[in-house]
Amino acid sequence: MRRGLVIGKFMPIHNGHISLINFAAAQCDELIVSMSYTPQDPVNPEMRFEWINEIFKNHPKIKPAIIVDDFDDDRLVLQERTRIWANKMSEVYPEIHVLFSSEDYGESFAISLQAEHVLFDQARTLTPISATLVRTSPFKYWDFIPKEVRQHYVKKICLYGPESTGKSTLAEKMALHYHTEFVPEVARELISSNDITVEDIIKIGYAQTERVKEKTKIANKILFCDTDLITTKIYSAHYLNQVPRILDELESEITYDLYLLLDIDVEWVADHLRDFGDKRLEMFNRFKTELDTRGINYIIISGNYEEREAKIIAIVDSILNNVSSG
Template identity: 50%
Template sequence: MIMGLVFGKFMPVHNGHLALIEFARKQCDRLIVSMTISPDDVISPALRIQWLTELLAPYSTIEVVAETNEFHDPTLPLWEATKLWAAFIKRRFPNVSVFFSSEAYAIPLAHHSGLRHVAFDPPREKVPVSATLIREQPARYWDFIPDVVSPYFVKKICLYGPESVGKTTLARQLATDYKTIFVPEVARDMITSNEFTLDDFVRIGQAQTEAVQQAERQANRILFCDTDVITTQIYADIYLREVPPFLYELERQVHYNAYILLDIDVPWVADDLRDHGHKRPEMLARFRAELDRRNLPYYLVSGSYSERMSTISRITDRLLETA
């Protein structure tokens, strides 16, 4: 029986890794995919092993394992370092007879380990990407990121501010322009009046958080969100003079890459739920204070609808270019 080995950090696992694993799987009776863990890993091991396990679950001949990188000494030249790697592989995976890789270290590792090495596309012409490139510019290399991994790299912009400043209209149009989706204010579908209980705000906060987490799985590079859980906290305090502690837990579950604080220099549009039109400056100050209190960076965006669209589009482009 041929037992093969593919190993790496998979930070993140991408289509190049999957092509390598598929190439190896077809040449082995059993294949071990070993994920290396180091103290300075920038993506958590638990998340990476979850990605690998989910992606490789359909293949009964593949075993996914995680191993601490205690066998590597970064102060050594490659020739000496691969002696340590070889000793670890022979000790940890004694039944492996062949390993597969696209890396330059394969030649000295094969020499020290005595294992057969099969190279897969060393120049990376078939899948021209690396995990480093994806971490540095995920938007540019989006098509190489598996669907199960892409939510990690979705950039999220929160359109934030008091009532009647254009959040919903802007979110919808931005999602269209950037060929992605947006998260609406779910409270609009959950309430029929401004009579609330604490449980109502908990339900709203939970639903808003779940809507963002669900939308991350479908978004194309960027996700526009009409409101957030900080907003839910503000209105809980305004209507009930109390904020359910659970809303602060929910706030920590979603990280926004940019906050857009929308100014009140647009006409007030009344509806059945909006009731703070007479307090617009006070409400804007409250929304701004919550960002300042958390030291969250934000952009204050003013002007007409078209001017707001232009400003937010420039912010979005910069975010995608540097992401």
């Protein structure tokens, strides 16, 4: 059996890594993909390892492995560090026949492993990307990020506030403008009146949370969300005089990158679920207080609907430009 080895931090794994791993797997009976990590890594190790497993789950020859880097010493010269690494790899993964890499240290590493070395795209001409570039400017290098990883970098924007302020319309319009996804207010799909029960509100909480998670996986850089669990809790307190504890847990599962608090300076439009037309200022202040209490940053969006749309586009464009440029 010809056993190969690819090592890396994969912080995060990108299309260049994937090309290297596929290249290596084609030349082996078994390929170990060893991910090293330290507790100080800027990208969560468990999440990185999950990405690798998910990407290669249908490749039986590829065997992801994880190892804590508690033996490297960056005070040493490269040759000595390489020898220490090779010794550790030999200890953990016996009988490595070939090392695949795109790095300068690959040859000396392979010699220490007593293995063959195969160099792949060292100049990064096939896939001009690095993990550092992805971490620094993920939107600029979006096309080099596998779909399993992209969700980590998606910016979630919550359109938030009381009834009849344009949240639903703006969420859908913004998604179309930016060629991405939006999450609707799931409650409107599940209930037909305000005569709700605790079971209804819990069902809404779970459904809203799950929909955000699902859409985050396929969003294109930005995800627009019409409402959140804070909103669900506000209406639960109003209609039921209680807030089920599970809503606290569900709220903690989703972190939004930006809240846009929609002002009430547009005309009230009634429908079969809206019933706060005479309490708009009171409800606006309630929504605002919930953000202030949590220490959540937000931007108030006021003006007519065209002005709101223009303001949101300007804000999102700024986010995209800043994230792209690092």
